[in-house]
Amino acid sequence: MSEFQTRVLELVSIVPRGKVTTYKELAWAAGRPRAYRAMANALAKNPCPIKIPCHRVVRSDGKIGGYKLGMRQKVKLLVAEGIEIKGGKVDLARYLFRY
DNA sequence: CCTGGGGCAGCCG
DNA sequence: ACGGCTGCCCCAG
Secondary structure, three states: OOHHHHHHHHHHHOOOOOOEEEHHHHHHHOOOOOOHHHHHHHHHHOOOOOOOOHHHEEOOOOEOOOOOOOHHHHHHHHHHOOOOEEOOEEOHHHHEOOO
């Protein structure tokens, strides 16, 4: 597992319940501003399920984005944490976690 | 609203 | 080691 990957996982895991982060922000925090795509790819292959809450990562326009286990599950998890989703989007102004 | 092109770590042959 | 392909994307047009 690379430095990059562990860094990303680490960052995702510190996002508190009820908050979300975006792929872009995450890439920034990981020190690779433009590697968002590669980063998303890393999230997809990881043991996301129980270990890392990668469902707290949404797209920078507020849309949910993809999820290895299906975005149905992703939405459920988010809602369960008290995040309201309207029009298939989350209100970043309210739920975005700033590093 | 949709579209295309950019960008980059990982994985595989 | 080397090149090509692939994605839980982003943004300008």
